[in-house]
Amino acid sequence: MDNQTTNPSGLITCFAFYEIGSTTLFFQAAEAKQDAWIAMTMAAVAGFFLLAMYIAMHRQDPDRDLFTLCRAYLGNWVGMAIGYSFIGYFTYESSRNLRDLVELTSQILLNDTPLIIIGLITIVVVANTARYGTRILFLCTLVLFPFLAVGYILLIVMLAGQHMIHTENVLPMLENGWQPIFKAAFPKLVSFPFGQTVLFLVFFPLVRSQTPGFKRFVYLTYGGVSLFLIAMNQLMVFVLGQSLAEKVSFPLLESVQLIEFSQVFERMDILFVFVLFLGLGTKLAAFYIGAATGFSQLTRMGYRKGVLLLGALIFVLAFLSPNYTHHIWMGKVVTYWFTIFQIALPLLLFLAMKIRRG
């Protein structure tokens, strides 16, 4: 693996890419209905504090990544155990993204192709990216980011151009009080997508993060991306109304399918698939690389061997769920467990670092 430090710009783009990821695939905070944006905002703020904690940890010991931090501050054996659990977490997250991507492809583009084949092709392509390591992932996102941005901008412009965005759908506010909003935001929304920044504890040491303004830039990116995600999520309510947004499998796709722009731009589904492929693929690769980095450190096995092994594991894990409904249901269950990796363990490590350093 290439351990050279790189420019922060790659990391920042990757960060933005990763946070956008597959969030727009579903209607987040469906329990909060038209108040989804409030739930999203609260979760984003909570996620911001988590991110601040991660960055503080990195600042304190800028040369160590998540796995070495664990071993250095929590003792070799405990650190190893926690390190392995993080690898497990990253691998599972990666496999969930793979399954999402496979299901999306199967339901929209290739109805008759077996899921296994789509999964196999995807994991081979992503494994190839992972083989080159983090630096290449960063460069990839730098190249692909404009496409992602243009894709989303086109979607928004076309929806707005057809007067399909009914902003009045946000009313009435707080119809059912604060309770459903809190329920939607904590811990589910914090865990996905905002808390997932924990992965970047693996990547921060790779960049020259001591450059002035790095911290501010990460925060700004986080803020911008969060605003974007809140807006996109609310867009589904604006276009479909909250009842339909809740019921449709892919609300953004449903909205996009309604586009009939001056009888030329119809069926912009492919644009939706395009931006989600980019997002899902990047997220999949980022988790994959995070897991592989830890794996090669902890087992002292070669990085590329680890990539191969984890690739196989991700592939198998992705097909644990027998059907899509189970996959979605599982996703809701595991988010509660993910808080262990996003909040509990990092907090433990953070406290340990504070105490050790005095």
Next chain:
Amino acid sequence: MKRWSRALCALTACCLLSGCWDRRELNELGITAATAIDRSGDEWVVTYQVIVPSAMWSGAGGSGGATSSSQSSVHVFTSRGSTIREAANRANLEFTRQLYFSHTDVLVLGKAAAQQGITEVLDLYLRSFDARETVLLTVTDGEGSKILRQFVPPERLPGTAIATILKTDQETSGLTPTVRVFDVARSIYSDANAILVPEIGIRRVDGGDPKDLEGVDAFKTSIVPTKLRLLRTGVFKGARLVGWIGQRESYGINWLTNRIKNTMIIFPCPGAKSDKERAAYRVRTAKTRVAPVKSGQSFQMNVRVKSKGVLIESSCTKSLSDPATIAAMEQQIEKVIQDDIRLGWNASQQMNADLAGFADIVHRKYPDAWKQMKNDWDQRLDQIELNVHVQATLENTGMLSDTVREKPS
């Protein structure tokens, strides 16, 4: 070793990139231009209007060749089943191609199916990926299959022609609403829970035989004995057809729900001495806002309409170069729009259906009051008071600054 692996990669790529699983050949697909769904007994009767590609090739410009007049450009057939999909599946017992619904332009509902409820249709369209929910919906007072057998000369594809008629009407006159399957789906999840769907029917011209438009002979004459035509508007409550309202009423509802983009208004001249003195006003832009105000146990709806347009026809006696005349004309236009809106709303009240979508507006502004009223909202419609305020602007009088008339003797 390296060369081997490369060769292997290339070979795998060849296998994978050809995409053999989801191959779909164009000449194996039966592309449907229109679908009709009827109900007979316990069965769904689905009729398809499938494009015949070979008949479409010749004379794309419409001038046609020998083939175009001898071969029908569409093929219409029917299949039955206990579910809509079963019917579609059984179609392949008698039809050579796999039916392909992505390019369907219009869906015609038979009266029996519409009255029984179309939740199954909505489910199908939202669930399946190839059937688009942007398909336009019409309802007919009879069997939908009959509508599909009619040609709409000079267009070669009747289904597409119906869709074009609907769209053109929406854009130029706004007499009937243009409704997509998606709009009905959204309506059944909305608070108002009511929507208008245009009716399409066959109108006889001078006692012609309705069968005459069914064959390719329809293209051979310049005057056709029967025509497909938009007639009344069907009122859907939830997913069920509950009644019909006339064109004027649905036009009023269109005003009320801000669906008017472009339309024409005929109004009596200011100070007109006879019915002959009339003028026409073309609306270029229009905007309607509705704001509810709670009054006691009911609501007052403040409707504010703004429209801008030009004069396109006049037989008025007063001088058009006088600003006072223009102001008076604007008042007349305002009155006509107001009357239309009231007519529409009265029809809505009589049907006990919230066609104006007031429920959603009230729900947004008065969520607490809505909670108490939502169970018997349709009964409360009678108590709603409409307070219509129209502001019409006549921007110019066209190429004439006065009305053409004979010299006074």
